[in-house]
Amino acid sequence: YFPRRVIPMLPEKLSNGLCSLNPGVDRLTLVCDAVISAKGEIKAYQFYPAVIHSAARLTYTEVAAILANTKGTEAAKRPALVPHLLHLYDVFQALLQARHVRGAIDFETTETYIVCNAVGKIEQILPRTRNDAHKVIEECMLAANVCAADLLERHKHPSIYRVHAAPTKEKLNQVRTFLKQVGLHLGGGDTPSASDYAELMPKIKARPDATLLQTMLLRSMQQAVYSPDNIGHFGLSYEAYAHFTSPIRRYPDLLTHRAIKAILQGKRYDPKGFDTSVLNTTLSPAARKKQALDKAAGKKKHEGDVAVWEALGIHCSANERRADEASRDVEAWLKCYFIRDKLGEEFTGTISGVATFGIFVQLDSLFIEGLVHVTELGADYFQFDEARHELRGERTGIRYQLTDRVTVQVSRVDLDARKIDLRLVTEAGIHAVLKNEARRAETEQQARGKKSTPKVAGPTAATIKAGKGKRAKSTATAEKSRSPKTHAKTGKKNRV
Structure with missing residues (x-):
């Protein structure tokens, strides 16, 4: 999906x-014909081929207007459809209630679209x-x-499911460490469920750092993929889930x-003409083990076995990522072209990513992301804390953390590399010092167990000018030539 063009999977005549x-x-x-109870439970279903004759083409905006006001203008245009x-x-409403009961995770994210x-x-x-x-x-x-x-499960028919694995132990440790520092706890022990995440969401919604906390939880998730091995869908809290x-x-x-x-025809579907030889090295241990057992038992390999479906899952997952990357690459180029006219202009924004080599900032109102390289952050040695998603100056203590607010200037645009370079505006560094002094004071207060709010000292001239003239260092200064994939990112969707 490109801003002005869609390349279909099938021939356009279809x-x-x-x-x-x-x-x-x-x-x-x-057709999937289902009986759903008032509690949102699927009591029965059946699939069957049919002919459909659509009565009307409705847009999301039109339907939303009808649902909001059944006596309004949109409803008056199609009165027969309102009931x-x-x-x-x-x-x-019933399905939404069931969603809450089973504990599916619902992250609030902002998607954008480009008007050309x-x-x-x-x-x-x-x-x-x-x-x-x-x-x-x-x-x-x-x-x-x-x-x-x-x-598919009931009939034990091989296919590919949309699976979403639980967070890895490493990601869990990182998010638990971060939550502990802000006085929150993720339940579930070593194997939290989606409902443990869902129970945490209302607790963070009203907090001033809600955006940061949700981003941290979202980044602890794995990516959903296609696989014949049904391990369920963690985020949606389903035992079995497929794309239909x-x-x-x-x-x-x-x-x-x-x-x-x-x-439905009492048959078995076996994919034909799909070459798995190039993907054999990427088959899962389970698929390779089954192949070996079948060979030892003298069984003939047939096209519908787990190896073919495993290869199809890998192939479809890779193509999904490739299509997303193509869309993001085109959007990144268009955004670079758009912001070229704004060189030297200043914008407020939010830190949307932190790496060893700098901070990514999404500009307000423009929804465009650029990089402030670590050498632009000031004359200090910045350490990258992956668990906190922050860069911390060793000498000044200045910290740049995910979702922090900053003011930046557009300094350079590279169309070929899809890169937008930003630099911090001077006041942004002063504000960072003030904010970090407040953070330090708050930490000390919590350690002492006092309830009174400490006074926050402002930055001195020495604090701001310390190290002037010295080149800023980084644990990854060599990474100044960033990867275009990282630099030009436009924000991934969390696909289900």
């Missing part, structure tokens, strides 16, 4: 024609508004995906459809 759900025409479909939309909204002019230049970068209509569709799709996974709802744009969904159709 994706935009025969398979597209256009209003007023018949289309072939695979159906309200019924669907009741289903959503006729020649492809960026005019605006805007936050995407997520309304109730989006949530209705999301919950219904989740329900259909769960039914698809359950059907988007067979036009996601190949794993198409594989799920083929497997379900085979089950």
Whole structure:
């Protein structure tokens, strides 16, 4: 998905024609028909092929307006559809209740979209508004995906699931250490569940450092992938989950459809013509062990065994990442081109990433990210604390932490490398000293166990000018030539 162009997975005659759900025409479909209780529990379901005749094409904005006001302008345009939309909204409310009960994690993130002019230049970068209509569709799709996974499990038909592993021990230790420092605790011991994360979310919502805390929790998560080995979906708190709802744009969904159709016909779907030889080295130990056992038992290798599905999972996961990287690369170039006209201008922003070689800052209102290299942070030796996601000056004690607010100036733009270089505005360094003095005083107060608020001393001229003329050092000064992938990042989506 590019700002002005979509490259479909299937030929456009299929994706935009025969398979597209256009209003007023018949289309072939695979239906997931489910009975959902008032508590949001899926009591029964069935899959069957059918013909659908769409009555209307509705946008998210139109549906949200109808749900918000059933007597309003949008509702008046389509009065016959209002009862159906309200019924669907009741289903959503039930599913949402079940989501809370099972303890699924719901991180609040901001997605953006680019508005271009006729020649492809960026005019605006805007936050995407997520309304109730989006949530209705999301919950219904989740329900259909769960039914698809359950059907595959019940019939023991090989396929690829959308799996999300629990956080690694290393990530857990880091996030627990950080939470302990701010007086919070993540339950669940060595194996926390999604509900342990979910229980923590309301506790941090009203805190001034809520954004930082949520970012830390989000970064402790692993990436969801495709695999025939169903280990469940940690974030959504599902025992089995597959992708079923988007067979036009996601190949794993198409594989799920083929497997379900085979089950309905009492057959078995075996992928044909997929070469696994190039992927054999990346097969999991379980897949290699099964191959060895089959060979020892004299079994003939057939296309539907776990090795083929394992290879398909690896292939689809890699292609998903590749497509995302392509989209981010194009967006990064467009953003660099857009901000070239703003060289020398100052912006406020939020630290969105911290590395050994500097801090990434997302500029307010523009939603563009650039790098302040460690050599621009001041005449000090900065240590990178991975657990706290911060750079700390050894001599001055200045700390730059994830979600800190800073003021920066656009200093350099490299279109070819997709890089935007920023430098801290002088006042930003002074504010950092003030903030760190406050942090230090707060830490000392907690250590003494006193309830009174300590006085915070302002920075002296010596503090600001200390080391003037000396080159700033870093544990990774050699990394000044950053990786373009890291430097031009535009923020990953947390895919389910």
